[in-house]
Amino acid sequence: MPLRFVSATCLFLVTMVSISMPPAVAQPTDQGVTAGSQFYEVRTYDLGDNGDAASVDDYLANALLPALNRLGIETVGAFAPNAEDETGANAIFVVIPYDSPNQIASVRDSLANDAQYQAAAKDYLDRGPQNSPYKRIRSELLSSMACWPQLKVADGSLENSERVYELRLYESANERIGDLKVEMFDNGEVPIFLDCGITPIFVGQCVLGPQMPNLTYLTLYPSESARQDAWKAFRVHPDWKVLSKNPKYAGTVSRIDKFVLSPKPYSQM
Template identity: 60%
Template sequence: MKRWMTFGWIAALCLAACSQPAMSSADEYYEIRTIVLGEKGDAAAIDQYLEKALIPALERQNIGPIGVFSAAPNSDTKPGSIFVVIPYAELAQMESSREALAKDSEYLNAAADYLGRDSKTAPYSRISSELLTAMDCWPKTVVPEGTLENEERVYELRLYESANERLGDLKVEMFNQGEVPIFLDSGVQPIFIGQALVGPQTPSLTYLTVYKNDAARLKAWDAFRAHPDWKVLSKNPRFGGTVSRIDKFVLSAKPYSQM
């Protein structure tokens, strides 16, 4: 049986990243698309488009892994949206990817039904997007070994909004100075962590975490809140009031998701 990535290995990766000087550009960028279905949404059509057209086309561009998620059953997360996570190696790749899609005949053929719809038959009501830049404490996407084979896995997507840019940068600093190692020690396993460059809720940061099952998710957050290092870090007056709003989504992966 494949095992999950060990805490020690990931902690070493995180600590090594946090010890490096700030770079002039991020290691990765993340586009987070929230596809809101609305009353007349067609989730099956969107799944068809993502699985058969968009993801294979992005793979041909060496972009991935791509994550696709919806609300987990029996969770407090309201159903009706599909979340798509697309990592880019550099910012210019976003523009070049769009240009490549427009010239990709295999993509255009597979996406014909989706792209051929008009305003009366659109499969969703709107798409809301944000663009993130990877943070020093977690500069690369990590999908732990064995994750995709575990059908019971659940995810949390969290967005931490701040009242202004100064406080938003302080929350990023708080992550970079020690919050992520506490995550790992508690069983909160990040896949990506990024600060928003563009989005409807800037200034903010967003991160995605994965757990073996929902019981493990609840246990991990209990352990995080009780962790002695978190008790110290959370009481540091420098970081007081850095978060004004938290949006939390408990998610399940689509069968074709690569995260």
């Protein structure tokens, strides 16, 4: 089932309001950085039945990603569901890391005044309502978590043409339970991931999005078979058996959205 994220336009409007609020106190980690030190926009270009994936790819590869890179956002991911994905999603997923909500708001203004971006995006932006290349753009905004406070791309991973990714969104029934799921990750779930060959790219708690409260993460695998083997190992890992049986964390996930993804040729993740 497609991710039901809030529209990118609403994201910017609400972000402008949110940055005026007192910031939450970040929790220190042993990695020298803090939870909340990065923000991630997970943007979904929902192509619908009549979308033009080639047009969106051209825009992303030749206009948006280069413009974001010029603004200092150097690692932008772009993905599509691969053959093993069972959701039936007809979409392109984009992950954009930011240093602060202020940067999110400033990017849109910078793009509007970037002549190089405007020229590269002209064909895409000139399309009207009768030939839009997508059905809708939807986004969610995440704040990094203590267990994985900064986005990481494993060295040499981009050279592996067989690599696959998995995007998961875990919904919780209410805010208290959602915070418990975050605590569960921070208290040991990620080390189990790493021990089983599940390599995080990012892990974040949702700040804005219609599936709140939730957390979302993106993980990397050398191949599809490696992904399947990694999750088999995770399910029987002795530390997971202990953590998952802790009554404090019972019922922390009420729904899971899972997408198995392949990187676009121009992806920087």
